[in-house]
Amino acid sequence: MSDNNLVISVDAMGGDNSPRIVIEGLAIAAKKNPDIKFLVFGDEVKVKDEMKKFPFLHKVCTICNCIEVVHNEDKPSQVIRNKNTSMYQAIDAVRRKEAKAVVSAGNTGALMAISKMLLKTIQKIHRPAIVSFMPHRHGKYVMLDLGANTECSAVNLAEFAIMGNILAKKALGVEKPKVALLNIGAEEMKGKEEIRQAAQMLKNSSLNMDFIGFIEPHEISFGKADVVVADGFTGNVALKSIEGTAKLMRGMIKDAVKHSVLSWFGLPFLFFAIKKISKTMNPKLYNGAMFVGLNGLSVKSHGGADGFGFSVALNNAANLVRQDFVNTIRNELESVDLDEVSQDIFYEVY
């Protein structure tokens, strides 16, 4: 595997039904991404056993034997000291430049802690962020930070906006993404100090970005912005509120139909309508939270994802690796000095 530009390393042992789910996901993703090679870290015997069902995988996968595993209850402070786990080794492959991205369905805190320690933040980026692609009325949007940083400064938020802008261009194919800061009002004086300052910074900066100001949470789902920026606490609250409400409504529709025998007769007629909604709102299609801002890409699959869900996380990683996402961020940041912009704001505000 000489061309590591298109190599993804995979933690085969993370998640609820590993390595079975991981190998099933690899089988789907390998067919969809014939240009990508995979380094598979995990228990060689178990991994090979699962691969028997997909013999073609041997052509694109290299198995790297690791007996130890990071468990869900392990603390970040412990896992960063054990170099022998499949997760640690999979991430270290990115540090060693043998792969461009790592995908794991294991312990989130552990994945973040090891990724941060081994890959380090990109120069000029102060804090990495968790990003996800989400569905809105007419397509998808990029949302960050979803929980890596509970509190954020204006500079942090501005950096997230820059990374989100690149992600929307590269991964969603939006030519000129509309970038917005999540806030509880549209007026300039509304919300928190750091959000207002970040807005000033993005407006005054020389960035080539379509910054549209503030977005309110109820506007997100209607596609007003392609990139929604928040601190990790607020982003996590918005994400989980959206997911919880979508789940509630799906459940209510199911229940209401189940308890009305008459409505069973209507279901066949609704087949295409229901199929269309599922196709847009299916959470599996949005699996794979990306940890961005590091020298390498780290992607977290949901621990309970099935093979198809895991393949979506692998596809996301493949897309960004193909677009050389990390170097694109580096280049973009070379032309802008956020610290300088933030200094201007500082003098203006006080």
Next chain:
Amino acid sequence: MSDNNLVISVDAMGGDNSPRIVIEGLAIAAKKNPDIKFLVFGDEVKVKDEMKKFPFLHKVCTICNCIEVVHNEDKPSQVIRNKNTSMYQAIDAVRRKEAKAVVSAGNTGALMAISKMLLKTIQKIHRPAIVSFMPHRHGKYVMLDLGANTECSAVNLAEFAIMGNILAKKALGVEKPKVALLNIGAEEMKGKEEIRQAAQMLKNSSLNMDFIGFIEPHEISFGKADVVVADGFTGNVALKSIEGTAKLMRGMIKDAVKHSVLSWFGLPFLFFAIKKISKTMNPKLYNGAMFVGLNGLSVKSHGGADGFGFSVALNNAANLVRQDFVNTIRNELESVDLDEVSQDIFYEVY
């Protein structure tokens, strides 16, 4: 109107189609609450004209003529200086103890500013909060603060929990409400400092409260708690995310059905199922954000509400007035010294 225990004052001129909508709402609410009397503040000619449709209203309404009106674009700093508006006069009736609560569909910022200035916070309550009743899987819950305070201390959050607990008992009829703090994780060490401190305070206090710890945003809609407590920024983000997603999904279902001719045939069969969902999730049923923590109750109806929606806000006010909500909070607080509890926490943490 000698017994002002059951009097509600109404700003007839607030909202998009006032006073028509307000009078329509009064007509519905008056029938449902024959024990309540209303003081109606607004342009006497217009109000009387609208009342022609509902002559029985004259028995329970006293019209107080006010020519001036608070407009949507008026700033709080202006409106608190003009005593002649219908909104100011309606709130002042509560200060003068002529009414126990005020309901308005006008400018939110103005309503909050005048209410705060005239009614003042209850002794021992540091900050008032905006509260709403929301639908979950099996019933309703109380959520606060929804936007009155962008940043909150642990003491503020604990006070919101106390007020929310009383609201759930009095207005929702829950005997022993489960009270939770909104956070991004269930573990004790997760989230923001002030939330963790508030949790400590509520655990250690002598309050007669079923405090169940942290709740995550996706758990809210499934009825895990009867009272959800957050700072105003976070609460507003969660509320608007929930509302936006519910609106998106309703729209998607409608669209999907509209664009599939075949599915039209299924609709009659689904009539009862759809009716049941609308009955639970209809936003009109949850109209009326209450401003609590003041010496008197101030209720804000949505500016775009129709007559039925406005009547829901009036019903909420009537319920709480009947239960003597403000005095219940005062009595509850007499037995607890939150400042003392917070001192203990302070020494423990630092």
